[in-house]
Amino acid sequence: MSLITKSLMKFARQRFALDWDGYHGVSYWARVRHNGLLLAEHTGANAKVVEYFAFIHDLGRENEHHDPEHGHRAAEIATQLAGDLIDVTAAELRLLQHACTWHSDGHLEADITVMTCWDADRLDLGRVGIRPDPQRLCTEVAKNPEMVIEAYERSLR
Numbered sequence: 001m002s003l004i005t006k007s008l009m010k011f012a013r014q015r016f017a018l019d020w021d022g023y024h025g026v027s028y029w030a031r032v033r034h035n036g037l038l039l040a041e042h043t044g045a046n047a048k049v050v051e052y053f054a055f056i057h058d059l060g061r062e063n064e065h066h067d068p069e070h071g072h073r074a075a076e077i078a079t080q081l082a083g084d085l086i087d088v089t090a091a092e093l094r095l096l097q098h099a100c101t102w103h104s105d106g107h108l109e110a111d112i113t114v115m116t117c118w119d120a121d122r123l124d125l126g127r128v129g130i131r132p133d134p135q136r137l138c139t140e141v142a143k144n145p146e147m148v149i150e151a152y153e154r155s156l157r
Ligand SMILES: [Fe+2]
Pocket: 057, 058, 070, 103, 104
């Protein structure tokens, strides 16, 4: 069963300041989740953290463009939700906070779970007209040409 509960979605709807159906909205989060769970099967990432990352990492965005603080805001949201709407251990929360905080800074190295989160997000760049560049991905499985192309095609739908 998905960890993305009705109450978490209700919170997200209230918290998210942008277009629910826009570039950074719910269908994008669902694709990041899809990418992340595919990657996690191979990377061994913590799938719970990956799933929560997908639905939280852009929740604190205040615009669709340049918003350098939104990762930090997402980490704060994760902290606020821990033990309530999201079910994480202290170690999982640390991974989720790290993944959220630094997800849009182009980093390539971190814990495998964090790198899986970042790749899941970057594989969806087609939605803004960017073909994911393997050199900007962290994990070998994400760099696989088939993975890149399939994620790119999903992002365009
Ligand atoms: Fe983001």
